[in-house]
Amino acid sequence: MKAFIFLILATVVMGGSSVSALAQRDTYTGTVLSYGSGRNTRTSTNTFTLYINGTTSDADVDRAVAILQEGGQDDLLNTIRKNNLGNFSVGGRLGRDLIGVRVDQFEGKKRIRAIFERWINFGEIRGGYRSLDYPFGYLELLIDPATGKGDGTFLEAAKIRWKRDKKSNQYVVEIEDFGTFPARLMGISQRNR
DSSP, rough: OOOOEEEEOOOTTOOOOOOTOOSEEEEEEEEEEEEEEBBBBOHHHHHHEEEOOOOOOOHHHHHHHHHHHHHHHHHOOHTTTTOSSEEETTSSSSOOEEEEEEEEETTEEEEEEEEEEOOOOOHHHHHHHHGGGHHHHHHHHETTTTTTEEEEEEEEEEEEEEEOOTTTTTTEEEESSSSSEEEEEEEEEEOOO
């Protein structure tokens, strides 16, 4: 399975200034369009709800990057696992706590990036599959501040690592998707405007 890779210089667990004017209780709803891969190649849709009640501070970002550099993604997950900056749920699944949230401006839109400990099913654990090396879920939303509408991307299983970028020769946070294509978040609307 070919991995879809995001190289992000200012990501959820790394720099980039946070928007201080974030309403600390934002709710977004929309539709997830997931592309099948492996044995299940069908496309599916479902609804989602994203509730944000806080953001990751710059000091916490610096600590998270240091942990990622020193111990890798497992140490990072163990350190931030108990953070509760909101909740992300898809369909009837039990929501997952957001453990990292960054909000900034990107091309005139509000950009929200969040990570959480992903849903892992019993079959993955029992079979010891390679997907267990991808313990995070990652989502990125772009919201028009005038209308509260937008779209985004959702990685259902992601790996986070500290890696040297071949083009710039600088170290960056790399977020790798386990799936062939990331899911799309569509028809997003902000509930409490």
